[in-house]
Amino acid sequence: MKEVIGEHKDILVMLDHLLKEQSKFNWDNFYSERDRGIPFFVNYPDENLVSYFENNLIKPGRVLELGCGPGRNALYFAEMGCSVDAVDLSQESIQWAKERATEKNTNVNFINKNIFELELAEGQYDIVYDSGCFHHIAPHRRMSYINLVKKALKPNGFFALTCFIPGGELGGAEISDWEVYRMMSLKGGLGYTEEKLREIFKDFKEIEIRKMLEIEQPNNLFGVKGLTTALFQK
Incomplete structure (x- = not known):
């Protein structure tokens, strides 16, 4: 890779690499140890997601899940009658998710890819769901995410x-966006207040x-x- 900055995307790629170089964390290693007792390794959907369906806040449709992990929420969407594309950077997590889908005889399109490398047509999905991906997104990628x-x-x-x-029990670094780059670390994932989420997603209806x-x-x-749940509408 040529270390040349010629346009805005080159800055994003540079910062991606600098943060990655400082981090010893590897998602494939994380998901390869399936019996470690990680809370979200269970094969059950988020309680808030189930509540959205039970309270008729959302209805079955086409779903894109960002950072699907071992697929527990993607499988629930499919069981509710949704057509699901579920994306994760980790090959290990995608393999685990596919095994779970086979066990349940459930159809989900699992994609092993960086979410910022997805090729999407305008307005493809009724629902975009993210359970635990956003807090691992570095500040310089936040606008790309939105x-x-x-x-x-x-x-x-x-x-x-x-x-x-x-400062939650599972994580949630209490640092500013600038401090991420001073330390070259997300400290395991950034913490977000309700007010901060409203500010970031101000273009959406809460x-x-x-x-x-x-x-x-x-x-x-x-x-x-230690987790906050949020539902917005475009």
Whole structure:
């Protein structure tokens, strides 16, 4: 790769590489140890996602999931009658998700790719869902993320996410955007207040922002402390 900055996208690529060079974290290694007791390794959907359907806030349609991990939410969408494209950077997580889909005899189009390398037509999806991807997005990619969601959604489509609160039990670095680059680290994932989410997604209509409910396991729902859930409409 030539280390030359000739246009705006070259700056984004440079910052991507600089942050990656400083991080020893590897998502494939993370997902290869399936029995480590990670809370969201369970094969149940987010409690907020289920509530959106039960309260008729969203209806079955075409779904794009960003950062699908082992596929628990993607499979739930499919079981609810949705057509699902589910994307993750980790080959290990995609393989695990495909195995789960086979076990459930459920059809999901799993895609092993960086979300910023997706080739999307304008207005393809009724729903864009993100459970735990956004808080791993570096500040310099935030506008790219917002533009991706806007482009993917149909008019009046829905965007939902689950992310770390600042200083939460599972993560949520309490640092400024500038500090990310001073330290060359996201500190495991950035924390977002409800006010910050409203500011970032101000071009969307807010439907609901609340803390995720804690769901005691075993259960057929996933819910833990330290996460905020949000539902917006384009």
